[in-house]
Amino acid sequence: MATAERSRPAEAADVDALCAALPETWFGTSWGDVPTWLVPHRVRDGVDKGRGFLLYRKPHHTAVDPATGEPYDDLLVIRTANDDDKRALVEADGPFFTIDHFHGYNAVLVRLSRLGEITRGELAEVITDAWCACAPKRLVKAFLEERGFEENRAEG
Template sequence: MTRPATPEDVEAICLSLPEVELGISWGDRPTYKVPRGGKGRGFVLYRKPHKTAVDPETGEEYDDLLVIHTPTEADKLGLVAADGPFFTIPHFNGYNAVLVQQSRLGEITVEELREVIEDAWRAVAPKRLVREFDDGDA
């Protein structure tokens, strides 16, 4: 049985993937990176409130945004076009990533969230690590 995704699932999914650590990027933002250490690349980031992402109804800056890397522009556009919580903003034009409010994660299942996060991980993880993961060795 599938269940709605929660903010806690983000951490569980990210840390279940090989060689992932919670580090810092964009100056001070908690970011899940792969591989561990200085060469890690971010694939899920907790974005601080910013004037570039506001609730269209209230004008308030979103305070619970995640930035999730996408493998390609087509993947990004597919997620945004789907009937779900993912969106983008002009600030992210030319950058392969989607935004999602943590408070809206329940609009998708844990399995759907896992697929989006695994795709993000695959897009930035070293090819060797992805091969090992796919072969069940990681």
């Protein structure tokens, strides 16, 4: 990704583009019918159901706008490798947050309408880390080696 592209504010359209650019991903559903970006996980009955690394969360009473009391209608759930990574994103000066419903679950939330508070490069890093947290180890290793990264990046 060119420097200018990396440094521009992130946009909602970047989410799908970044997810689709990662190896062996597909857009499907999880939790019944929740739109989700998936990576290979486990084959059952001849079908790989995948593991979600980013999902578009439906409005729910557990995540509401404090000003209006209305459920957010533009939330992404992005997996993190561990609680330390989750905490770092939530405590940073940025758009990521968590809710009680996600206590003990390695994921952060972000509103699509607030993505412009980070750069496209920062969004790419968060999404890539989510992918690394969920993708098969062999796939992560090959991906990171191809890009000259250390293997332990995916392990936190």
